Amino acid sequence: MRSTYPTWFYLPAGVVYGVFFLVPTVAAFYFSLTRWSLFEIEFIGLENFVTFFKEPMLLKSFANTFIFAIVTSGLKVVIGFLLALFLTSRIIARGFLRSVIFFPVLVSTIGVGVTFEVLLDPFDGLVNTALSGIGVQGPGWLTDPNLALLSVALVDVWKGLGLATLIYIAGIVAIPAEYLEAARVDGANASQVLRHVIIPLARPATASVITLSLIGGLRSFDLIWAMTGGGPGFASEVVASAIFKEYQAGFYGLSTAGNVVLFLVVAIIVFPLYRWLNRKEVQQ
Template identity: 50%
Template structure:
Protein backbone atom coordinates (compact mmCIF):
# COMPACT_ATOMS: atom_id res chain seq x y z
CA UNK A 1 0.00 0.00 0.00
CA UNK A 2 1.49 3.29 -1.08
CA UNK A 3 1.59 6.51 0.90
CA UNK A 4 -1.29 8.05 -1.04
CA UNK A 5 -3.59 5.10 -0.26
CA UNK A 6 -2.75 5.19 3.45
CA UNK A 7 -3.40 8.94 3.45
CA UNK A 8 -6.85 8.43 1.91
CA UNK A 9 -7.76 5.61 4.31
CA UNK A 10 -6.78 7.75 7.30
CA UNK A 11 -9.52 10.21 6.31
CA UNK A 12 -12.09 7.47 5.69
CA UNK A 13 -11.39 5.51 8.87
CA UNK A 14 -13.14 7.84 11.39
CA UNK A 15 -16.31 7.95 9.30
CA UNK A 16 -16.20 4.17 8.78
CA UNK A 17 -15.83 3.56 12.52
CA UNK A 18 -18.76 5.84 13.32
CA UNK A 19 -20.86 4.13 10.65
CA UNK A 20 -19.99 0.65 11.93
CA UNK A 21 -20.51 1.49 15.62
CA UNK A 22 -23.72 3.50 15.31
CA UNK A 23 -25.36 1.82 12.31
CA UNK A 24 -24.02 -1.62 11.33
CA UNK A 25 -23.65 -3.06 14.86
CA UNK A 26 -27.07 -1.80 16.13
CA UNK A 27 -28.71 -3.06 12.91
CA UNK A 28 -27.22 -6.55 13.34
CA UNK A 29 -28.18 -6.59 17.03
CA UNK A 30 -31.75 -5.57 16.17
CA UNK A 31 -31.95 -8.30 13.56
CA UNK A 32 -30.79 -10.87 16.11
CA UNK A 33 -33.05 -9.75 18.96
CA UNK A 34 -36.04 -9.57 16.58
CA UNK A 35 -35.80 -13.38 16.48
CA UNK A 36 -35.91 -13.73 20.27
CA UNK A 37 -38.19 -13.24 23.23
CA UNK A 38 -36.03 -11.07 25.42
CA UNK A 39 -35.94 -8.84 28.43
CA UNK A 40 -33.11 -7.06 30.17
CA UNK A 41 -31.96 -10.24 31.91
CA UNK A 42 -32.06 -12.99 29.27
CA UNK A 43 -33.44 -14.03 25.91
CA UNK A 44 -34.92 -17.08 24.18
CA UNK A 45 -34.39 -17.69 20.49
CA UNK A 46 -37.71 -18.17 18.62
CA UNK A 47 -36.65 -17.82 14.98
CA UNK A 48 -39.16 -16.06 12.75
CA UNK A 49 -42.12 -16.38 15.13
CA UNK A 50 -42.16 -12.67 15.93
CA UNK A 51 -42.30 -11.78 12.25
CA UNK A 52 -45.06 -14.33 11.61
CA UNK A 53 -47.12 -12.88 14.46
CA UNK A 54 -46.57 -9.32 13.27
CA UNK A 55 -47.64 -10.17 9.72
CA UNK A 56 -50.61 -12.41 10.57
CA UNK A 57 -52.17 -10.76 13.65
CA UNK A 58 -54.69 -8.17 12.41
CA UNK A 59 -54.14 -5.80 15.32
CA UNK A 60 -50.47 -5.66 14.27
CA UNK A 61 -50.43 -5.87 10.49
CA UNK A 62 -53.13 -3.21 10.15
CA UNK A 63 -50.32 -0.78 10.92
CA UNK A 64 -48.62 -1.64 7.61
CA UNK A 65 -51.74 -0.76 5.63
CA UNK A 66 -52.35 2.44 7.62
CA UNK A 67 -48.70 3.46 7.29
CA UNK A 68 -48.72 3.13 3.50
CA UNK A 69 -52.06 4.89 3.18
CA UNK A 70 -50.95 7.70 5.47
CA UNK A 71 -47.63 8.15 3.62
CA UNK A 72 -49.27 8.24 0.17
CA UNK A 73 -52.00 10.70 1.20
CA UNK A 74 -49.74 13.12 3.09
CA UNK A 75 -46.83 13.07 0.62
CA UNK A 76 -49.10 13.38 -2.42
CA UNK A 77 -50.93 16.37 -0.98
CA UNK A 78 -47.70 18.09 0.10
CA UNK A 79 -46.09 17.64 -3.33
CA UNK A 80 -49.04 19.18 -5.19
CA UNK A 81 -50.21 21.88 -2.78
CA UNK A 82 -46.73 23.10 -1.85
CA UNK A 83 -45.81 23.47 -5.52
CA UNK A 84 -48.72 25.79 -6.30
CA UNK A 85 -48.18 27.75 -3.08
CA UNK A 86 -44.50 28.18 -4.03
CA UNK A 87 -45.46 29.33 -7.53
CA UNK A 88 -47.79 31.90 -5.98
CA UNK A 89 -45.17 33.09 -3.50
CA UNK A 90 -42.52 33.52 -6.18
CA UNK A 91 -44.83 35.65 -8.28
CA UNK A 92 -45.13 39.41 -8.33
CA UNK A 93 -47.08 40.02 -5.14
CA UNK A 94 -46.31 42.78 -2.65
CA UNK A 95 -46.88 40.82 0.56
CA UNK A 96 -45.09 37.60 -0.40
CA UNK A 97 -42.52 37.87 2.43
CA UNK A 98 -45.31 38.13 5.00
CA UNK A 99 -47.19 35.21 3.44
CA UNK A 100 -44.00 33.14 3.37
CA UNK A 101 -43.61 33.72 7.10
CA UNK A 102 -47.21 32.66 7.72
CA UNK A 103 -46.78 29.53 5.59
CA UNK A 104 -43.59 28.57 7.44
CA UNK A 105 -45.06 29.20 10.91
CA UNK A 106 -46.47 25.66 11.49
CA UNK A 107 -42.98 24.22 11.23
CA UNK A 108 -41.83 26.34 14.17
CA UNK A 109 -44.38 24.83 16.53
CA UNK A 110 -43.90 21.52 18.33
CA UNK A 111 -45.63 18.60 16.63
CA UNK A 112 -47.12 17.46 19.93
CA UNK A 113 -48.45 20.97 20.61
CA UNK A 114 -50.06 21.01 17.17
CA UNK A 115 -51.55 17.58 17.80
CA UNK A 116 -53.09 18.62 21.13
CA UNK A 117 -54.40 21.87 19.64
CA UNK A 118 -56.11 20.16 16.72
CA UNK A 119 -57.49 17.48 19.02
CA UNK A 120 -59.35 20.28 20.83
CA UNK A 121 -60.37 21.95 17.57
CA UNK A 122 -61.77 18.66 16.26
CA UNK A 123 -63.77 17.80 19.38
CA UNK A 124 -67.16 16.48 18.20
CA UNK A 125 -69.25 18.89 20.32
CA UNK A 126 -66.97 21.60 21.68
CA UNK A 127 -64.50 21.89 18.81
CA UNK A 128 -64.32 25.05 16.72
CA UNK A 129 -64.61 23.14 13.44
CA UNK A 130 -67.96 21.58 14.29
CA UNK A 131 -69.24 24.76 15.91
CA UNK A 132 -68.58 26.63 12.67
CA UNK A 133 -70.38 23.91 10.72
CA UNK A 134 -73.29 24.07 13.18
CA UNK A 135 -73.45 27.86 12.78
CA UNK A 136 -74.23 27.35 9.10
CA UNK A 137 -76.87 24.74 9.89
CA UNK A 138 -74.83 21.57 9.38
CA UNK A 139 -73.68 18.79 11.65
CA UNK A 140 -69.96 18.18 11.85
CA UNK A 141 -68.52 14.66 11.94
CA UNK A 142 -66.62 13.03 14.76
CA UNK A 143 -63.27 13.83 13.22
CA UNK A 144 -61.11 11.65 15.46
CA UNK A 145 -63.75 9.20 16.74
CA UNK A 146 -64.96 7.87 13.39
CA UNK A 147 -62.92 4.83 12.34
CA UNK A 148 -63.35 5.71 8.65
CA UNK A 149 -62.36 9.36 9.08
CA UNK A 150 -59.80 9.51 11.91
CA UNK A 151 -56.71 8.61 9.86
CA UNK A 152 -57.53 11.19 7.19
CA UNK A 153 -58.21 13.83 9.85
CA UNK A 154 -54.73 13.31 11.29
CA UNK A 155 -53.29 13.27 7.76
CA UNK A 156 -54.88 16.67 7.07
CA UNK A 157 -53.11 18.12 10.12
CA UNK A 158 -49.85 16.54 8.98
CA UNK A 159 -50.26 18.15 5.57
CA UNK A 160 -50.94 21.54 7.15
CA UNK A 161 -47.79 21.27 9.24
CA UNK A 162 -45.47 19.68 6.68
CA UNK A 163 -46.40 21.80 3.72
CA UNK A 164 -44.15 24.61 4.99
CA UNK A 165 -40.86 22.76 4.46
CA UNK A 166 -42.02 21.49 1.08
CA UNK A 167 -42.92 25.04 0.04
CA UNK A 168 -39.48 26.35 1.07
CA UNK A 169 -37.77 23.64 -1.01
CA UNK A 170 -39.93 24.49 -4.00
CA UNK A 171 -39.28 28.23 -3.60
CA UNK A 172 -35.53 27.57 -3.65
CA UNK A 173 -35.92 25.45 -6.78
CA UNK A 174 -38.07 27.99 -8.60
CA UNK A 175 -35.82 30.90 -7.60
CA UNK A 176 -32.83 29.11 -9.13
CA UNK A 177 -34.43 28.96 -12.58
CA UNK A 178 -32.80 31.35 -15.05
CA UNK A 179 -35.19 34.23 -15.79
CA UNK A 180 -34.15 34.29 -19.43
CA UNK A 181 -36.32 31.20 -20.02
CA UNK A 182 -39.40 33.17 -18.99
CA UNK A 183 -38.33 36.17 -21.05
CA UNK A 184 -37.94 33.99 -24.13
CA UNK A 185 -41.32 32.37 -23.47
CA UNK A 186 -42.95 35.80 -23.11
CA UNK A 187 -41.47 36.89 -26.46
CA UNK A 188 -42.94 33.76 -28.07
CA UNK A 189 -46.33 34.63 -26.60
CA UNK A 190 -46.53 31.83 -24.03
CA UNK A 191 -49.20 32.18 -21.39
CA UNK A 192 -48.88 31.65 -17.65
CA UNK A 193 -50.01 28.03 -17.81
CA UNK A 194 -47.60 27.27 -20.68
CA UNK A 195 -44.71 28.76 -18.69
CA UNK A 196 -45.71 26.70 -15.67
CA UNK A 197 -45.97 23.45 -17.63
CA UNK A 198 -42.99 23.86 -19.96
CA UNK A 199 -40.49 25.79 -17.81
CA UNK A 200 -41.26 25.82 -14.10
CA UNK A 201 -42.29 22.19 -13.62
CA UNK A 202 -39.45 20.56 -15.64
CA UNK A 203 -36.70 22.80 -14.23
CA UNK A 204 -38.09 22.45 -10.71
CA UNK A 205 -37.91 18.65 -10.93
CA UNK A 206 -34.91 18.26 -8.54
CA UNK A 207 -36.77 20.20 -5.86
CA UNK A 208 -39.92 18.18 -6.53
CA UNK A 209 -37.98 14.92 -6.20
CA UNK A 210 -36.60 16.08 -2.85
CA UNK A 211 -40.08 16.89 -1.61
CA UNK A 212 -41.44 13.52 -2.75
CA UNK A 213 -38.69 11.53 -1.04
CA UNK A 214 -38.66 13.53 2.21
CA UNK A 215 -42.43 13.67 2.59
CA UNK A 216 -42.93 10.00 1.70
CA UNK A 217 -40.27 8.75 4.12
CA UNK A 218 -41.60 11.16 6.75
CA UNK A 219 -45.07 9.69 6.26
CA UNK A 220 -43.77 6.15 6.68
CA UNK A 221 -42.00 7.13 9.91
CA UNK A 222 -44.78 9.28 11.37
CA UNK A 223 -45.54 8.78 15.05
CA UNK A 224 -45.64 11.89 17.26
CA UNK A 225 -48.59 13.63 15.60
CA UNK A 226 -50.69 10.47 15.44
CA UNK A 227 -49.89 9.53 19.03
CA UNK A 228 -50.67 12.99 20.40
CA UNK A 229 -54.01 13.17 18.55
CA UNK A 230 -55.46 9.67 18.73
CA UNK A 231 -53.00 7.30 20.41
CA UNK A 232 -53.68 4.94 17.53
CA UNK A 233 -57.45 4.88 18.10
CA UNK A 234 -60.32 4.60 17.84
CA UNK A 235 -59.59 0.88 18.01
CA UNK A 236 -56.73 0.35 15.56
CA UNK A 237 -58.02 2.90 13.01
CA UNK A 238 -55.00 5.22 13.18
CA UNK A 239 -52.36 2.76 14.31
CA UNK A 240 -49.25 2.95 12.13
CA UNK A 241 -46.07 0.91 12.35
CA UNK A 242 -44.37 3.30 14.76
CA UNK A 243 -47.32 3.47 17.17
CA UNK A 244 -47.75 -0.32 17.22
CA UNK A 245 -44.03 -0.78 17.89
CA UNK A 246 -44.28 1.69 20.78
CA UNK A 247 -47.32 -0.10 22.24
CA UNK A 248 -45.63 -3.49 22.06
CA UNK A 249 -42.49 -2.15 23.70
CA UNK A 250 -44.48 -0.41 26.45
CA UNK A 251 -46.35 -3.68 27.09
CA UNK A 252 -43.06 -5.56 27.54
CA UNK A 253 -43.07 -7.45 24.24
CA UNK A 254 -39.53 -6.40 23.40
CA UNK A 255 -38.81 -9.09 20.82
CA UNK A 256 -42.06 -8.39 18.97
CA UNK A 257 -41.43 -4.65 18.97
CA UNK A 258 -37.88 -5.22 17.68
CA UNK A 259 -39.29 -7.37 14.87
CA UNK A 260 -41.65 -4.50 14.06
CA UNK A 261 -38.68 -2.14 13.84
CA UNK A 262 -36.93 -4.50 11.41
CA UNK A 263 -40.09 -4.79 9.29
CA UNK A 264 -40.43 -1.01 9.29
CA UNK A 265 -36.79 -0.61 8.23
CA UNK A 266 -37.23 -2.97 5.27
CA UNK A 267 -40.60 -1.43 4.43
CA UNK A 268 -39.06 2.03 4.13
CA UNK A 269 -36.13 0.67 2.13
CA UNK A 270 -38.40 -1.39 -0.14
CA UNK A 271 -40.34 1.70 -1.21
CA UNK A 272 -37.85 4.54 -0.76
CA UNK A 273 -34.85 3.22 -2.70
CA UNK A 274 -36.71 2.22 -5.90
CA UNK A 275 -38.65 5.48 -5.75
CA UNK A 276 -35.43 7.47 -5.42
CA UNK A 277 -33.81 5.62 -8.32
CA UNK A 278 -36.89 6.21 -10.48
CA UNK A 279 -36.98 9.93 -9.68
CA UNK A 280 -33.24 10.31 -10.31
CA UNK A 281 -33.57 8.56 -13.66
CA UNK A 282 -36.27 11.05 -14.65
CA UNK A 283 -34.01 13.87 -13.54
CA UNK A 284 -31.07 12.53 -15.59
CA UNK A 285 -33.23 12.26 -18.70
CA UNK A 286 -34.15 15.92 -18.29
CA UNK A 287 -30.47 16.88 -18.22
Protein backbone atom coordinates in the same frame (compact mmCIF):
# COMPACT_ATOMS: atom_id res chain seq x y z
CA MET B 1 1.71 7.38 -4.95
CA ARG B 2 -1.58 9.03 -4.11
CA SER B 3 -1.74 10.49 -0.60
CA THR B 4 -4.31 9.07 1.83
CA TYR B 5 -4.34 12.32 3.80
CA PRO B 6 -7.70 13.62 2.45
CA THR B 7 -9.33 10.31 3.39
CA TRP B 8 -8.86 11.05 7.08
CA PHE B 9 -11.36 13.89 6.81
CA TYR B 10 -14.08 11.28 6.25
CA LEU B 11 -13.23 9.52 9.51
CA PRO B 12 -15.32 11.64 11.94
CA ALA B 13 -18.42 11.35 9.76
CA GLY B 14 -17.79 7.62 9.32
CA VAL B 15 -17.51 7.10 13.09
CA VAL B 16 -20.73 9.01 13.74
CA TYR B 17 -22.52 7.09 10.97
CA GLY B 18 -21.28 3.76 12.29
CA VAL B 19 -22.12 4.44 15.93
CA PHE B 20 -25.55 5.98 15.40
CA PHE B 21 -26.77 4.01 12.35
CA LEU B 22 -24.84 0.87 11.48
CA VAL B 23 -24.45 -0.49 15.02
CA PRO B 24 -28.11 0.08 16.03
CA THR B 25 -29.31 -1.38 12.71
CA VAL B 26 -27.25 -4.55 13.11
CA ALA B 27 -28.33 -4.81 16.76
CA ALA B 28 -31.99 -4.43 15.78
CA PHE B 29 -31.72 -7.24 13.23
CA TYR B 30 -30.14 -9.47 15.87
CA PHE B 31 -32.61 -8.69 18.65
CA SER B 32 -35.52 -9.24 16.24
CA LEU B 33 -34.47 -12.90 16.24
CA THR B 34 -34.60 -13.17 20.02
CA ARG B 35 -36.98 -13.06 22.94
CA TRP B 36 -35.29 -10.50 25.14
CA SER B 37 -35.76 -8.40 28.23
CA LEU B 38 -33.45 -6.26 30.32
CA PHE B 39 -32.08 -9.36 32.02
CA GLU B 40 -32.05 -12.21 29.49
CA ILE B 41 -31.88 -12.98 25.77
CA GLU B 42 -33.16 -16.16 24.10
CA PHE B 43 -32.54 -16.80 20.41
CA ILE B 44 -35.77 -17.96 18.73
CA GLY B 45 -35.05 -17.46 15.03
CA LEU B 46 -37.90 -16.14 12.87
CA GLU B 47 -40.61 -16.77 15.44
CA ASN B 48 -41.11 -13.04 16.13
CA PHE B 49 -41.70 -12.35 12.44
CA VAL B 50 -44.20 -15.20 12.16
CA THR B 51 -46.08 -13.90 15.21
CA PHE B 52 -45.96 -10.33 13.96
CA PHE B 53 -47.55 -11.22 10.62
CA LYS B 54 -50.28 -13.16 12.41
CA GLU B 55 -51.34 -10.11 14.42
CA PRO B 56 -54.99 -9.21 13.57
CA MET B 57 -54.26 -5.48 13.47
CA LEU B 58 -51.28 -5.84 11.12
CA LEU B 59 -53.12 -5.87 7.77
CA LYS B 60 -55.24 -2.89 8.81
CA SER B 61 -52.21 -0.98 10.09
CA PHE B 62 -50.29 -1.59 6.86
CA ALA B 63 -53.24 -0.37 4.78
CA ASN B 64 -53.60 2.71 6.98
CA THR B 65 -49.87 3.39 6.74
CA PHE B 66 -49.90 3.38 2.94
CA ILE B 67 -53.08 5.48 2.78
CA PHE B 68 -51.62 8.00 5.21
CA ALA B 69 -48.30 8.20 3.34
CA ILE B 70 -49.90 8.58 -0.09
CA VAL B 71 -52.45 11.20 1.00
CA THR B 72 -49.94 13.33 2.91
CA SER B 73 -47.25 13.06 0.22
CA GLY B 74 -49.65 13.88 -2.61
CA LEU B 75 -51.13 16.92 -0.86
CA LYS B 76 -47.73 18.26 0.14
CA VAL B 77 -46.48 18.01 -3.44
CA VAL B 78 -49.51 19.69 -5.01
CA ILE B 79 -50.19 22.37 -2.40
CA GLY B 80 -46.49 22.99 -1.73
CA PHE B 81 -45.84 23.56 -5.43
CA LEU B 82 -48.79 25.94 -5.80
CA LEU B 83 -47.76 27.90 -2.72
CA ALA B 84 -44.17 28.08 -3.99
CA LEU B 85 -45.40 29.51 -7.29
CA PHE B 86 -47.38 32.12 -5.39
CA LEU B 87 -44.51 32.97 -3.01
CA THR B 88 -41.98 33.37 -5.83
CA SER B 89 -44.20 35.82 -7.71
CA ARG B 90 -44.15 39.60 -7.27
CA ILE B 91 -46.38 39.99 -4.23
CA ILE B 92 -46.36 42.27 -1.20
CA ALA B 93 -44.87 40.93 2.07
CA ARG B 94 -43.46 37.87 0.33
CA GLY B 95 -40.83 37.25 3.03
CA PHE B 96 -43.40 37.49 5.83
CA LEU B 97 -45.75 35.07 4.08
CA ARG B 98 -42.90 32.58 3.63
CA SER B 99 -42.21 32.76 7.35
CA VAL B 100 -45.88 32.17 8.16
CA ILE B 101 -46.02 29.11 5.89
CA PHE B 102 -42.85 27.65 7.42
CA PHE B 103 -43.78 28.33 11.06
CA PRO B 104 -45.72 25.05 11.69
CA VAL B 105 -42.59 23.06 10.81
CA LEU B 106 -40.88 24.54 13.87
CA VAL B 107 -43.65 23.59 16.29
CA SER B 108 -43.41 20.37 18.31
CA THR B 109 -45.32 17.51 16.68
CA ILE B 110 -46.75 16.42 20.03
CA GLY B 111 -47.81 20.00 20.71
CA VAL B 112 -49.56 20.16 17.34
CA GLY B 113 -51.27 16.82 17.99
CA VAL B 114 -52.56 17.82 21.42
CA THR B 115 -53.72 21.22 20.12
CA PHE B 116 -55.67 19.77 17.21
CA GLU B 117 -57.11 17.03 19.41
CA VAL B 118 -58.72 19.82 21.44
CA LEU B 119 -59.73 21.85 18.38
CA LEU B 120 -61.36 18.84 16.71
CA ASP B 121 -63.25 17.64 19.76
CA PRO B 122 -66.74 16.71 18.44
CA PHE B 123 -68.56 18.43 21.33
CA ASP B 124 -66.52 21.34 22.64
CA GLY B 125 -63.90 21.77 19.91
CA LEU B 126 -63.49 25.16 18.28
CA VAL B 127 -63.95 23.73 14.77
CA ASN B 128 -67.35 22.16 15.44
CA THR B 129 -68.41 25.14 17.56
CA ALA B 130 -67.67 27.45 14.62
CA LEU B 131 -69.56 25.14 12.26
CA SER B 132 -72.57 25.05 14.56
CA GLY B 133 -72.55 28.85 14.52
CA ILE B 134 -73.40 28.77 10.81
CA GLY B 135 -75.92 25.96 11.17
CA VAL B 136 -73.68 23.03 10.23
CA GLN B 137 -73.34 20.02 12.50
CA GLY B 138 -69.68 19.09 12.64
CA PRO B 139 -68.69 15.43 12.41
CA GLY B 140 -66.61 13.42 14.86
CA TRP B 141 -63.28 14.26 13.26
CA LEU B 142 -61.29 11.94 15.51
CA THR B 143 -64.06 9.66 16.76
CA ASP B 144 -65.61 8.65 13.44
CA PRO B 145 -63.73 5.59 12.05
CA ASN B 146 -64.24 6.89 8.52
CA LEU B 147 -62.69 10.31 9.27
CA ALA B 148 -60.04 9.75 11.95
CA LEU B 149 -57.14 8.78 9.68
CA LEU B 150 -57.94 11.48 7.12
CA SER B 151 -58.23 14.12 9.85
CA VAL B 152 -54.78 13.27 11.20
CA ALA B 153 -53.41 13.23 7.64
CA LEU B 154 -54.69 16.77 7.03
CA VAL B 155 -53.06 17.98 10.25
CA ASP B 156 -49.80 16.34 9.15
CA VAL B 157 -50.05 18.15 5.82
CA TRP B 158 -50.61 21.47 7.63
CA LYS B 159 -47.54 20.89 9.78
CA GLY B 160 -45.19 19.67 7.03
CA LEU B 161 -46.36 21.89 4.20
CA GLY B 162 -43.84 24.62 5.03
CA LEU B 163 -40.85 22.37 4.35
CA ALA B 164 -42.28 21.18 1.03
CA THR B 165 -42.98 24.79 0.02
CA LEU B 166 -39.46 25.86 1.00
CA ILE B 167 -37.90 23.10 -1.11
CA TYR B 168 -40.05 24.07 -4.09
CA ILE B 169 -39.19 27.76 -3.64
CA ALA B 170 -35.49 26.86 -3.76
CA GLY B 171 -36.06 24.74 -6.86
CA ILE B 172 -38.04 27.41 -8.70
CA VAL B 173 -35.65 30.24 -7.80
CA ALA B 174 -32.73 28.12 -9.09
CA ILE B 175 -34.25 27.93 -12.60
CA PRO B 176 -32.12 30.16 -14.87
CA ALA B 177 -34.00 33.30 -15.89
CA GLU B 178 -32.78 32.82 -19.48
CA TYR B 179 -35.03 29.79 -19.88
CA LEU B 180 -38.11 31.71 -18.78
CA GLU B 181 -37.23 34.66 -21.00
CA ALA B 182 -36.60 32.39 -23.99
CA ALA B 183 -39.99 30.73 -23.51
CA ARG B 184 -41.74 34.10 -23.40
CA VAL B 185 -39.86 35.31 -26.49
CA ASP B 186 -41.09 32.19 -28.30
CA GLY B 187 -44.64 33.23 -27.46
CA ALA B 188 -45.36 30.81 -24.61
CA ASN B 189 -48.16 31.86 -22.29
CA ALA B 190 -48.13 31.40 -18.50
CA SER B 191 -49.58 27.88 -18.57
CA GLN B 192 -47.12 26.75 -21.24
CA VAL B 193 -44.18 28.18 -19.28
CA LEU B 194 -45.43 26.34 -16.22
CA ARG B 195 -45.90 23.04 -18.05
CA HIS B 196 -42.79 22.99 -20.25
CA VAL B 197 -40.25 24.95 -18.21
CA ILE B 198 -41.01 25.25 -14.50
CA ILE B 199 -42.42 21.78 -13.79
CA PRO B 200 -39.66 19.84 -15.65
CA LEU B 201 -36.85 21.96 -14.19
CA ALA B 202 -38.34 21.71 -10.69
CA ARG B 203 -38.07 17.92 -10.93
CA PRO B 204 -35.24 17.66 -8.34
CA ALA B 205 -37.38 19.59 -5.85
CA THR B 206 -40.33 17.31 -6.58
CA ALA B 207 -38.14 14.25 -6.02
CA SER B 208 -36.97 15.61 -2.67
CA VAL B 209 -40.48 16.50 -1.50
CA ILE B 210 -41.93 13.12 -2.53
CA THR B 211 -39.08 11.20 -0.92
CA LEU B 212 -39.08 13.10 2.38
CA SER B 213 -42.89 13.12 2.62
CA LEU B 214 -43.16 9.43 1.82
CA ILE B 215 -40.54 8.45 4.37
CA GLY B 216 -42.23 10.61 6.98
CA GLY B 217 -45.65 9.21 6.13
CA LEU B 218 -44.55 5.57 6.26
CA ARG B 219 -42.80 6.13 9.60
CA SER B 220 -45.48 8.38 11.09
CA PHE B 221 -46.22 7.75 14.73
CA ASP B 222 -46.03 10.74 17.06
CA LEU B 223 -48.83 12.83 15.54
CA ILE B 224 -51.17 9.84 15.24
CA TRP B 225 -50.41 8.71 18.77
CA ALA B 226 -50.99 12.20 20.19
CA MET B 227 -54.31 12.70 18.37
CA THR B 228 -56.00 9.28 18.29
CA GLY B 229 -53.72 6.66 19.82
CA GLY B 230 -54.51 4.53 16.77
CA GLY B 231 -58.24 4.65 17.42
CA PRO B 232 -61.13 4.55 17.35
CA GLY B 233 -60.60 0.81 17.28
CA PHE B 234 -57.95 0.24 14.61
CA ALA B 235 -59.29 3.02 12.35
CA SER B 236 -56.10 5.11 12.48
CA GLU B 237 -53.69 2.38 13.52
CA VAL B 238 -50.41 2.47 11.58
CA VAL B 239 -47.47 0.09 11.68
CA ALA B 240 -45.43 2.29 14.03
CA SER B 241 -48.26 2.61 16.57
CA ALA B 242 -48.90 -1.15 16.40
CA ILE B 243 -45.20 -1.72 17.13
CA PHE B 244 -45.32 0.68 20.07
CA LYS B 245 -48.30 -1.16 21.57
CA GLU B 246 -46.34 -4.42 21.40
CA TYR B 247 -43.48 -2.70 23.20
CA GLN B 248 -45.85 -1.36 25.87
CA ALA B 249 -47.12 -4.90 26.42
CA GLY B 250 -43.55 -6.10 27.10
CA PHE B 251 -43.04 -8.00 23.83
CA TYR B 252 -39.68 -6.39 23.11
CA GLY B 253 -38.45 -8.95 20.60
CA LEU B 254 -41.75 -8.80 18.72
CA SER B 255 -41.68 -5.00 18.59
CA THR B 256 -38.08 -5.09 17.38
CA ALA B 257 -39.11 -7.47 14.59
CA GLY B 258 -41.84 -5.01 13.67
CA ASN B 259 -39.28 -2.22 13.45
CA VAL B 260 -37.15 -4.35 11.14
CA VAL B 261 -40.18 -5.03 8.92
CA LEU B 262 -40.98 -1.31 8.80
CA PHE B 263 -37.36 -0.49 7.97
CA LEU B 264 -37.35 -2.98 5.10
CA VAL B 265 -40.70 -1.76 3.76
CA VAL B 266 -39.51 1.86 3.74
CA ALA B 267 -36.21 0.89 2.09
CA ILE B 268 -37.85 -1.28 -0.57
CA ILE B 269 -40.28 1.49 -1.51
CA VAL B 270 -38.14 4.61 -1.16
CA PHE B 271 -34.79 3.62 -2.69
CA PRO B 272 -36.13 2.49 -6.11
CA LEU B 273 -38.55 5.43 -6.16
CA TYR B 274 -35.77 7.91 -5.38
CA ARG B 275 -33.56 6.49 -8.12
CA TRP B 276 -36.41 6.67 -10.62
CA LEU B 277 -37.28 10.25 -9.68
CA ASN B 278 -33.65 11.34 -9.96
CA ARG B 279 -32.83 9.73 -13.27
CA LYS B 280 -30.97 12.19 -15.50
CA GLU B 281 -33.29 12.11 -18.47
CA VAL B 282 -36.17 14.54 -18.19
CA GLN B 283 -39.14 13.02 -19.95
CA GLN B 284 -41.02 15.54 -22.04
